[in-house]
Amino acid sequence: MRSCTCKNRVKLLRCRPSGLPSGGPFPDRFAAATDGQDVVYPLSQQVLRTDIAGQPLEWIDFQDAVRLYHLRQVAYACGVTLYHVHGGYNALTGHRSIVKVNSIIATQGEHHGLLKARNHYTPPLSNPALFARDAHLCLYCGGRFHARDLSRDHVTPLSRGGLDSWKNVVTACKRCNNHKAGQMPEAANMTLLAVPFTPTHAEYVYLQGKRVLADQMEFLLAHFPRHSPLHKRLAGLI
Numbered sequence: 001m002r003s004c005t006c007k008n009r010v011k012l013l014r015c016r017p018s019g020l021p022s023g024g025p026f027p028d029r030f031a032a033a034t035d036g037q038d039v040v041y042p043l044s045q046q047v048l049r050t051d052i053a054g055q056p057l058e059w060i061d062f063q064d065a066v067r068l069y070h071l072r073q074v075a076y077a078c079g080v081t082l083y084h085v086h087g088g089y090n091a092l093t094g095h096r097s098i099v100k101v102n103s104i105i106a107t108q109g110e111h112h113g114l115l116k117a118r119n120h121y122t123p124p125l126s127n128p129a130l131f132a133r134d135a136h137l138c139l140y141c142g143g144r145f146h147a148r149d150l151s152r153d154h155v156t157p158l159s160r161g162g163l164d165s166w167k168n169v170v171t172a173c174k175r176c177n178n179h180k181a182g183q184m185p186e187a188a189n190m191t192l193l194a195v196p197f198t199p200t201h202a203e204y205v206y207l208q209g210k211r212v213l214a215d216q217m218e219f220l221l222a223h224f225p226r227h228s229p230l231h232k233r234l235a236g237l238i
Contacts, residue, residue: 041082046209048079048104048216056205056223057107065101072108079103079215103213123204125166127152132207134171135233139193140180145173155196157182166198194229203230 046059049068052075060068066085068074080103087097123129130152137144140153153172156162159182170192172180180188199207202223206212212220224230 039080043083045082045103045211045213047082047101048205048209048219050104050106050219052106052108054106054223056202056220058205059209062101065105066099068105068107069099069101075106075108077102077105078219080213103216104219121201122166123199123201125164125169129199129204129207130166130169131171133166133197133199133203133230133233134194137171137193137233138173138176139170139196140172140176140185140190142193143173149173151177153177153180155185155192157184160184167196170194170196194233197229199230200225200228203228206230 043062045062047062047065049057049060049065051057062083062085065074066087077100081100082103083101085099085101087099089096127150128147131147131150135144136147136150138150150171151174152169153176154162154164155168155170158164162168176190180190185192200223202220206217206220206224209216209220221231221234
């Protein structure tokens with residue numbers, strides 16, 4: 001096992017060179033890997049994919065991860081082992097292929113992550129990502145709500161020339177949004193609890209994650225800007 005060669009190293013995370021399964025890319029049986037731990041991960045657990053430089057790219061499922069191993073696209077793997085995936089038998093050796101799928105894998109190819117990390121990159125705006133950015137808090141009353149009770153509010157209303165962009169939208173409960181209506185916050189006697197911001201690509205990858213594991217979170221945090229508002233929001237400080 002060797003240390004991670006990413007430009008932005010993350011402490012406590014170790015990486016291993018990738019191995020190629022001798023059988024086909026599609027497994028016929030799955031086993032959650034524990035490496036001596038009493039942890040069983042569901043097959044829906046997402047794998048964090050990065051480029052070879054360590055820039056976060058996207059979330060993939062275990063099937064896509066196994067396919068990348070089979071295509072020799074995985075340069076190294078980090079984090080905990082999620083699964084041992086058992087494939088077919090090699091016709092020459094009789095050995096059965098076993099692929100360890102880790103929570104973080106770095107892949108060969110063009111550095112799309114580096115391109116998206118540039119300052120001009122703006123991730124697509126969606127309500128799920130917006131609600132995650134604001135930690136499912138109404139940024140007017142401060143209450144935490146389920147997604148079904150939240151809405152997208154335009155700080156400067158569209159009717160007043162406001163844009164449907166990250167820096168002009170906040171998460172608001174439906175009650176506060178209805179009260180504000182087409183007014184500016186000051187006119188409605190409402191105060192924003194935090195300033196809206198545009199996520200970086202690494203932050204956006206986090207916002208799209210489901211059941212983000214501790215090692216994946218540690219890896220992503222190392223790629224957040226030092227003064228990112230998400231640091232406080234993840235710590236429950238708004």
